[in-house]
Amino acid sequence: MHVLERHDVHVSGNLAGPTLVLAHGFGCDQSMWRYVVPAFEETHRVVVFDHVGAGGSDLGAYDPQRYGRLEGYAADVVALVETVGTGPVTFVGHSVSAMIGALAAAARPDLFERLVLVCPSPRYVDDDGYRGGFSAAEIDELLTTMDDNYLGWAEFVAPVIVGRPDRPELGVELANSFCRTDPAIGRHFARTTFLSDNRDDLARVRTPSLVVQSRVDAIAPPEVGRWVHEHLAGSELTVLDTVGHCPNLSAPDLLVAAMQEYLER
Secondary structure (H helix, E strand, O other): OOHHHHOOOEEEEOOOOOEEEEEOOOOOOHHHHOOOHHHHOOOOEEEEOOOOOOOOOOHHHOOOOHHHOHHHHHHHHHHHHHHHOOOOEEEEEEOHHHHHHHHHHHHOHHHEEEEEEEOOOOEOEOEOOEOOOEOHHHHHHHHHHHHHOHHHHHHHHHHHHHOOOOOHHHHHHHHHHHHHOOHHHHHHHHHHHHOOEOOHHHHHOOOOEEEEEEEEOOOOOHHHHHHHHHOOOOEEEEEEEEEOOOHHHHOHHHHHHHHHHHHOO
């Protein structure tokens, strides 16, 4: 199957403009960018897609071995950018896709002009001198809960991830997104995501980058955003005055403003 069909790629906006590729996080799909895309369609050629196993992607292309490491997703991004790019692109990755984009840029720097890393985390588990936000026991408990009751886990954790109790409909939307994912694929992607450690890979990235961090984030705390910025050459750090791990959904105006300020310079 062609890469565009495999990833349910959609292109919109100014087809003569620079290309902006937006990648969703764990348990989500390209619809999570719907509040962000319109802000860039006048100036950019905007590309959204689904990782294999998510949204409208070709589920038959899902290979547990290939997608047992983030490098498998990064290889997909490289193939996609080779197909849709009309020159080096700006890649915007949310959550785990931030590290997927970093890996892709490290492998093929010629394809990427800039990176925008939204709520990134190179390692979710705490380590000596490093706070990822979770203990190893907490991650084990999270994965066990997913194995036992994936749908129940989704309904419980989604509002925590969004972090906006004043807007419960956003938590419901994220839970529904989790629930649309095949549970077996969701559990496998969770292990790939939460057990990854890509800290050393940041040293290989030479693409100018903007690290966007929420002021409060239950999944990737502010210390993680600062750590990524400090270990990513040529990066800038912007902290949004918002709560939650999904500013593309819960605070799109703030995210759009930060992106526009960076891209217009």
